[in-house]
Amino acid sequence: MRFVLLLACIVMLSGCEREERQLRLDPPVADALNKIRLMPIGIAGAPPEIYFALHRPYEANAYNLNQGKRLYAWFGCSSCHADGQGGTGPSFLDGWWLYGPEMVSIFASIRDGRPHGMPAFRDKMTADQIWQLAGYVQTIGAYSARTAAPSRNDDKQTRPAENRAPAAILFDQGPSPVHADQGPTP
């Protein structure tokens, strides 16, 4: 009995570890993170090996997602994409990713730009920042909820919070699907 209690305490204590913040990337790591391999059509592909060696830090780390949220405001993303609803630029909330929902595609869209108005941020942001921003943009229209989320807004919410998988409902086939012609659920 006592042994079980001790074990339970140890298991609970192991939960006390704080999420790790990677504040500084060694320059070779930062360089390697920039080397994505994109499909020839510019959609989807593979992130560099280092991305997996770091345990996909830009998707599941709340600090990185939060930095992405700050960069979304700093680099004026909202002037075209609003708070995710879209405007001159496409919406992130509707779950329709023009170039696919993969991190590499979003990374490539931000870094190299896309036709019809998306500018390239290659000379304005570092690779680390672009990954952070891509991770945040992906959560705005996520199909499935994550355990990590950026901090909430100070002002009124204009849309569902990032950790609530706002796009999921759009793909619910239910009795009356939102998009009749949606195809298979992602």
Place this chain on the structure above:
Amino acid sequence: MRREIRRSLPGLACLLLAGCGGWQSAMDAHGTSAASLKQLIILIVVVCSVVWMLVMIALIRALSRERAPRTAPVDVDAERVRRMSVFISAAVAATVIVISGFTVTSFFATRRLSVAGPDDLTVKVSGLQWWWNVQYFGATPAENFQTANEIHIPVGRNVRFQLEGDDVIHSFWVPSLAGKQDLIPGRPNELSVRAERAGIYRGQCAEFCGMQHAHMAFFVIAEPQADFDRWAEMQRQPAAQPADSEAAAGQQAFLSKPCAACHSVRGTAATGTSGPDLTHVGSRKTIAAGLFDTTRGSLAAWIADPQTLKPGNNMPMVTLSRDELLSVSAYLASLK
């Protein structure tokens, strides 16, 4: 040994008192409101010390006095009871008088903090993680300018600081000039300051605001009106053009790299607003909110690896070649 301790006591006291001077001390008051706060501090400390000593004397006497021979419990010594009740009533009355005295004096002292008279200058200070954005307003919008982590004010004039936090709550505190005032997102606060003597006063964020709260310092430089006007005129000018080929290369690298996306250098294509305005960065005393003195070397070190020098700050490590780093630091140091 004991004698040595006793002999070293005055020295130790002097050492402790030395902490009361310097460019960041409420006990070294050089501003109107800081002076009235200092009077309040001294008054309260002196009165409380006297009260503490009286209480201690009474306690020691009570402890050391021989207990009177026990009499029957009902045997009342009328004279003794009378003396005791007079003493206790006097102590209660003294407590009430001292506390009301404190209340009244602190009320008048805090009322005096808002400097009377018209404002001669208004400066907007925004607190960010972890630096201070300082905006001066001219007669026309073209005469406005921005600087960071360094505030110049004219001596003997009323300066009104408009304070607002841009991300989290910070607190503006220049102990030698005035008390603290919080910078709260979405709620503009004001603080009036009047420097009585010229000098350089250090200020510090006084509300814990995250990882680098300790490295969020700034300087208030109080100078005669003529010097202040000269400084303001110099700050209004656009950035100096690069004087040599190295600085020109630095400007080119600055504009083509991510630097220009966050920083402004007036007179060039760099118009970013998320980072500090660098138009006259070379003229400031320090960089990175008091982290280093402004030298070409410290600028280069900061650009090369900001996350090691001030972990968690929002300046990213931008990959620059050796030559780019040298020329960018030369260019920034030349922006006097």
